[in-house]
Amino acid sequence: MIKRGTVLTMDENRRILRNGAISIEDGRILNIGPTETVSKNFRADEVIDAKGSIVMPGLICAHTHMYGIALRGSSLRIEPPSDFSQILQRMWWPLDEILTNEDAYATTLAASIESVMNGTTCFADTYSAPNHIAGSLDSISKAVNEVGIRGLISFEATERRNSCEGKRGLQENIRFIKSKNKGRAMGMMSLHASFTVSNDLVEEGSELSKKYDVPITIHVSEGQSDSYHNIERYGKRTVERLHAAGLLSQRAVLAHCVHLNEQEIELIHYTSSNVAHNPMSNMLNAVGIAPLIDMIDHGINVGLGNDGYVFDMFENMRSAFLLHRVGRRDPNRPSAQQVVEMCTVNSARAYGLNSLGSIASGKEADIIIVRPSFVATPSTGSIYGYVVNGLKGSDVSDVIIGGEVIVRERRLLRLDTDKIGKQVRKSISGLWRRLGSSPPEALEPLRLEQGRL
Numbered sequence: 001m002i003k004r005g006t007v008l009t010m011d012e013n014r015r016i017l018r019n020g021a022i023s024i025e026d027g028r029i030l031n032i033g034p035t036e037t038v039s040k041n042f043r044a045d046e047v048i049d050a051k052g053s054i055v056m057p058g059l060i061c062a063h064t065h066m067y068g069i070a071l072r073g074s075s076l077r078i079e080p081p082s083d084f085s086q087i088l089q090r091m092w093w094p095l096d097e098i099l100t101n102e103d104a105y106a107t108t109l110a111a112s113i114e115s116v117m118n119g120t121t122c123f124a125d126t127y128s129a130p131n132h133i134a135g136s137l138d139s140i141s142k143a144v145n146e147v148g149i150r151g152l153i154s155f156e157a158t159e160r161r162n163s164c165e166g167k168r169g170l171q172e173n174i175r176f177i178k179s180k181n182k183g184r185a186m187g188m189m190s191l192h193a194s195f196t197v198s199n200d201l202v203e204e205g206s207e208l209s210k211k212y213d214v215p216i217t218i219h220v221s222e223g224q225s226d227s228y229h230n231i232e233r234y235g236k237r238t239v240e241r242l243h244a245a246g247l248l249s250q251r252a253v254l255a256h257c258v259h260l261n262e263q264e265i266e267l268i269h270y271t272s273s274n275v276a277h278n279p280m281s282n283m284l285n286a287v288g289i290a291p292l293i294d295m296i297d298h299g300i301n302v303g304l305g306n307d308g309y310v311f312d313m314f315e316n317m318r319s320a321f322l323l324h325r326v327g328r329r330d331p332n333r334p335s336a337q338q339v340v341e342m343c344t345v346n347s348a349r350a351y352g353l354n355s356l357g358s359i360a361s362g363k364e365a366d367i368i369i370v371r372p373s374f375v376a377t378p379s380t381g382s383i384y385g386y387v388v389n390g391l392k393g394s395d396v397s398d399v400i401i402g403g404e405v406i407v408r409e410r411r412l413l414r415l416d417t418d419k420i421g422k423q424v425r426k427s428i429s430g431l432w433r434r435l436g437s438s439p440p441e442a443l444e445p446l447r448l449e450q451g452r453l
């Protein structure tokens with residue numbers, strides 16, 4: 001049982017409880033209510049006192065590449081890219097080429113630890129490594145389950161080289177979806193982006209997503225060139241082409257959607273497709289500002305992702321909050337509540353994870369306890385603003401996933417982080433060498449201290 005906290009439920013009525021308690025049994029939420037009432041009716045084996053803390057659903061990252069953590073601090077000697085296509089060609093794709101299953105494991109382990117320490121309890125990942133496709137998802141799943149986080153994982157099918165490569169990507173997803181004992185990992189379908197896949201592959205991926213009843217995700221109009229590519233080659237804009245190939249449905253999660261016109265927004269809404277918005281990555285890659293407010297106004301379900309960049313979803317929430325305000329010169333939109341919804345209930349709904357994203361009776365007990373250092377918790381009227389403007393990942397004190405305490409008072413319980421630090425450092429240093437960049441000696445790429453990266 002968690003007691004005496006300010007509980008931000010994100011349930012259907014968006015209830016907020018002062019001095020609230022949550023009872024948990026067999027990994028699920030049994031009851032929520034005033035501490036006095038819940039304590040009277042439930043005898044707990046373990047009680048966490050959350051006085052002075054905010055208790056909220058675990059954050060859900062709707063789009064990531066866990067292996068992106070390998071690029072942090074790398075001193076790649078490349079000609080500086082001048083647009084998004086060059087960022088892919090000069091940075092990401094050479095990295096993809098050299099990744100092995102061991103790297104997949106090490107980078108997922110590092111990014112999962114950092115994510116969970118910052119309050120993320122579930123993420124949706126797409127992985128890319130053209131030279132080591134088979135078995136890669138098993139390596140990623142191993143890391144996910146060792147940390148105890150939830151991961152919706154997939155191999156990003158692409159035909160950058162040939163159509164055979166695309167089929168092998170889809171095959172790896174099918175293999176993993178059909179595999180048993182996945183633990184906290186889940187499978188889905190994934191395609192890279194409209195400019196690296198043929199209509200045949202889009203159709204095949206979409207049919208498989210339907211057949212196995214799993215989500216399908218793809219990068220959509222992240223850069224302006226995506227629209228140009230589709231108009232030139234198919235006579236349609238990106239979303240129109242993907243719709244014609246059968247991809248749009250409530251199973252589809254379209255990552256980015258920075259360059260959309262009115263018709264494309266309507267098409268996404270009409271087909272009940274979902275969008276994963278990645279504000280920090282969009283700023284980093286200078287691709288533009290996604291029409292978030294227009295999408296929300298059309299009733300599109302928009303979740304929040306980090307795109308493999310900053311593994312602290314509080315920072316990503318704050319970026320979404322700020323970017324669109326400055327972008328539209330509107331100091332009121334989006335609201336702080338809308339931003340918290342994106343990172344909890346909307347991200348869960350995007351992937352059909354209906355038992356996640358909120359604190360309600362019968363749902364999975366994926367809960368975080370946030371203890372801000374100095375400032376008292378706010379009144380219920382200002383709590384969303386407080387979460388978005390005032391909190392950061394390092395304020396997260398406890399993380400519970402499926403009723404299991406994964407992080408207690410900022411210590412990761414399942415793993416020896418010193419040992420992992422060495423292993424991850426070795427793997428990432430090896431990666432950098434193979435990329436032709438030497439890892440800096442003075443600055444160690446990853447340092448683990450008391451369970452923190």
Ligand SMILES: [Zn+2]
Pocket residue numbers: 063064065219255307
């Ligand atoms: Zn991405």
